[in-house]
Amino acid sequence: MTNPDETFRDDGRRRNRTSGPDRVVEVHGVSIEEGILPVNRMNGHEDRPATALVVGAGGGIGRSVVRRLSGRGFAMVGIGRNQDRLNEVEGLDERRVCDATSFEDLDEVVRSIVEDPERPPLGAIINLAGCITLKPAHLIDEKTWNDTIAQKLTTAFTCVRSAGRHMKEGGSVVLVSTVAAGIGLANHEAIAAAGAGVEGLARSAAATYAGRGLRVNVVAPALVDTPMASRITSSERALEHSRKMHPLGRIGTPEDVSPAIEWLATEDSGWITGQVIGVDGGLSRVRSG
Numbered sequence: 001m002t003n004p005d006e007t008f009r010d011d012g013r014r015r016n017r018t019s020g021p022d023r024v025v026e027v028h029g030v031s032i033e034e035g036i037l038p039v040n041r042m043n044g045h046e047d048r049p050a051t052a053l054v055v056g057a058g059g060g061i062g063r064s065v066v067r068r069l070s071g072r073g074f075a076m077v078g079i080g081r082n083q084d085r086l087n088e089v090e091g092l093d094e095r096r097v098c099d100a101t102s103f104e105d106l107d108e109v110v111r112s113i114v115e116d117p118e119r120p121p122l123g124a125i126i127n128l129a130g131c132i133t134l135k136p137a138h139l140i141d142e143k144t145w146n147d148t149i150a151q152k153l154t155t156a157f158t159c160v161r162s163a164g165r166h167m168k169e170g171g172s173v174v175l176v177s178t179v180a181a182g183i184g185l186a187n188h189e190a191i192a193a194a195g196a197g198v199e200g201l202a203r204s205a206a207a208t209y210a211g212r213g214l215r216v217n218v219v220a221p222a223l224v225d226t227p228m229a230s231r232i233t234s235s236e237r238a239l240e241h242s243r244k245m246h247p248l249g250r251i252g253t254p255e256d257v258s259p260a261i262e263w264l265a266t267e268d269s270g271w272i273t274g275q276v277i278g279v280d281g282g283l284s285r286v287r288s289g
C-alpha cells in the first residue's frame, strides 16, 4: 500500500511531503499549521513559505483575497493593468502592471517569480480578472463579445498555461467563473459562455497536471458587491431585484467569496481538483419560495 506521506513526481519517483498536519510554525507573528501550506513549499523559505500570484489584485474580490493570503504568510505578488489601483492594495509584497490577456506578458511575470532564488516558490496563481456583460445576444456586438472572452476566458487560460509551464512541483490554480455558467440566466449569454469555458478549461487542466500535484479549481460567484457590479448595485431597483433572486436574500460581499478562494489556494484543499464551487447565496441550486 502507498504511504500517505509520500507523493509522486511527474517521472513517477516518490518524494516525501515536507509538510505535516500537526506542526505549528510562526509566520509574521501568526501561528500556522504546516499542513495548510502547499506541499514541498518549505525549502529554505520557512519564514515565508510560498508565493501567491493574484491577477486582478486591485479589484473588490482581489483585495480581500490578498488580505487573507498575506495573513496566512504567503509572499504576495499582485497583477493589474493600473499601477495606481495596485498601489492602494495592502498586503502586496510586489506589484506588477501586466495585461493578463497577453500570453507573453503574463508568462514573463510567472517565469520571473519562479526563477527568482530569493523568493519563496510559487504555490498559487489566482485569476480574478474578468467582467460582467449583461445584454441579450442580439444586442452584443463583435467587440463586446471579443472583450468578454478576452477578459474572462483568455486571462484564465494564460494563468493555466503559465502554471503548466513553470509550476513543475505542483501547487494550485484558482479561477473564477460565474453562477451564469451553470444555470440559465437571461441576458448573460456572453459572460455565461466565457464562464462555462473557464470551467471546462479547469477540468481539462486538472486532469493534465494532476500527476505533478498541480490542482486547478473554480469558484463560481453570483452577484458580489464590487466595483465591477456597480452598475447594478448603484440602482436601488436593480439591487432589490438582485437581492430577491438570491435564496439567502442578499447579494454577496468580497468577504463571502474570498474564503473559498483562500481554501482552494492552500493545501487545506489538497485532495480537491477539477471542481467548481458555487459561492452564490444559493442561486445555482436552491428555490426558496
Ligand SMILES: NC(=O)c1ccc[n+]([C@@H]2O[C@H](COP(=O)([O-])OP(=O)(O)OC[C@H]3O[C@@H](n4cnc5c(N)ncnc54)[C@H](OP(=O)(O)O)[C@@H]3O)[C@@H](O)[C@H]2O)c1
Residues within 6 Å of the ligand: 055, 056, 057, 058, 059, 060, 061, 062, 079, 080, 081, 082, 083, 085, 098, 099, 100, 101, 127, 128, 129, 130, 131, 132, 151, 152, 155, 176, 177, 178, 179, 220, 221, 222, 223, 224, 225, 226, 227, 228, 229
Ligand atoms: N462582482 C460580481 O458580481 C461577480 C459575479 C460573478 C463573477 N465575478 C468574477 O469575479 C472576478 C473578480 O471580480 P470583481 O468583482 O472583484 O471585479 P473588479 O473589482 O472589477 O476586479 C477585477 C480586477 O481585475 C483587474 N483586471 C481586469 N482585467 C485585467 C487584465 N486583462 N489583466 C490584469 N488585470 C485585469 C482589474 O484591474 P485593472 O483594471 O487595474 O487592470 C480589477 O482590479 C471576475 O472574474 C468577475 O468576472 C464577479
